[in-house]
Amino acid sequence: MALQALKNINRAQSAVEAPKDKGFPALLEKYKGEIARALPKHINPDRMVRIALTAFRMTPKLGECDPRSVFAAVIQSSQLGLEVGLMGEAHLVPFGDQCQLIPGYTGLMKLARQSGLVQDIYAHEVRVNDKFTLKLGLERGLEHEPLTGPGGFPASDEERGDVVGFYAVAVFKDGSRTFVAMSRKEVERIRDNSRGYQAAKRFKKESVWDSDFVAMGLKTAIRRLCKFLPKSPELATALALDAVSEQGKAQNLNLNDVIDGTYAPVVIDEETGEVLEESAKPTPVAAEAKKDAPAAQAAAPTANGKLTAAIKAMEGAKTIEALDEVYIRAEVELEGADLEALMREYRRIKANIDSLI
Structure with a gap:
């Protein structure tokens, strides 16, 4: 009701x-x-x-x-x-x-942590007077030493100089790490491809990129990093x-x-603006029928055995943590309508578990 x-x-x-x-x-x-x-x-x-x-x-x-x-x-x-x-x-x-609804970079980090597989995630800007070392290849490494002032405390932003880049780091539950590093020019290229930013410039309005460039740069690095992380339905949305x-x-x-819980936005590449996935929203009749059908029947039209198996495994989860783990492992093997179906079933099963707590 x-x-x-x-x-x-x-x-x-x-x-x-x-x-x-x-x-x-x-x-x-x-x-x-x-x-x-x-x-x-x-x-x-x-x-x-x-x-x-x-x-x-x-x-x-x-x-x-x-x-x-x-x-x-x-x-x-x-x-x-x-x-x-x-x-x-x-x-x-x-x-x-x-x-x-616009997620902030702190919101994205929160959702990444809540996936259950990411222990920590953070991002920083690098300024021209900082010491920054990046190493790629078989033995990757990243070191950042901000300029310090008296007593070894961080110097002011003015003393550290202009922002020259950003990086984001994720620490997994097993202690392993992954990171991305982006130069200021790369971040500005993404900004310039943003139609929201273009519209603000066209109408001579201040955008959030103008008022809070550092926060938007951190968010851009976090978004780039999230491409390489296991994503819960909440983070993906x-x-x-x-x-x-x-x-x-x-x-x-x-x-x-x-x-x-069936809302699914169009998936767009934030760097190019290319539509990667159209939302496949169920018709009202199909959505109503789905409420009364078993999960396996709802998944049957896809003829995808992986989806059916994943839904069955989610149905067997007794806790939110177990449900999240099943979903995260399954979502990497699905795409398009199958991934949306998995996400809808995840939300339905999660609501059922919540009601029992």
Whole structure:
């Protein structure tokens, strides 16, 4: 019943029930109880509502967006396990009359750690007066010694000089490491290919690349690193949402899909803007039938034995940690519609496990 109550938002007459000047706060207040019952067990609904309202009020232009799109972005963020606003894990950003959900680099790092296979992940900028050594080949290595001041403490950014590059490092549970290093020119090339940045320049507006270049550079390095990491469904979705936004495209956060856990953004290469994978959203009839069908039957149309085996293995998981491990090992062998089907089944099974905790 909670899910259906939330879906009824789409049927509401926004001009009557949710006027745009106060529509989003009104929706949050009206559906607070349903939100609490629909969210994953580890999400505190009161805290989510409070943080979402703060983020909404800090960006006045969100009041010009369809309140249902803001609501969908907040629910999607909560399902990913990210908090919008001041913590920088995710941001609510106006895109015409729609709200988009933009993961921050701290949010991407959080999701990478939560995959269960990444023990730590971090990124740093390198400045011209730092000591930086990069070694590739059979024995890879990376050393970074920031310029220090009195007492051996890090010098100021002004003393360290201009930013010349970025790197990101991931430490796996077995202690092994992987990293990426990117020059400033390489990061700026990716920035210049971003349609969002191009639009800001065309209309002579300041973009986040102008106001916070270092944070965007760190995020670019983290995104590059994530290509080489095992990805949970949450991390994969966050990366896709971010890439879509960077290329100036609509995320199409449909409220019903978000509530059902079937939302899947178009997958875009953030460096080239090339569409790598179109979202294969089920029709309403197919989605309804899927709810009543066993997992193996839902997967049968793909005729993919690997998918069926992976879903069966996920069905046997008794904990979220075990479920995550099965998913991460399976997702590297699937792609396209099969990968989306795996992700949907993961979310369904995860919700079932959550309900038993």
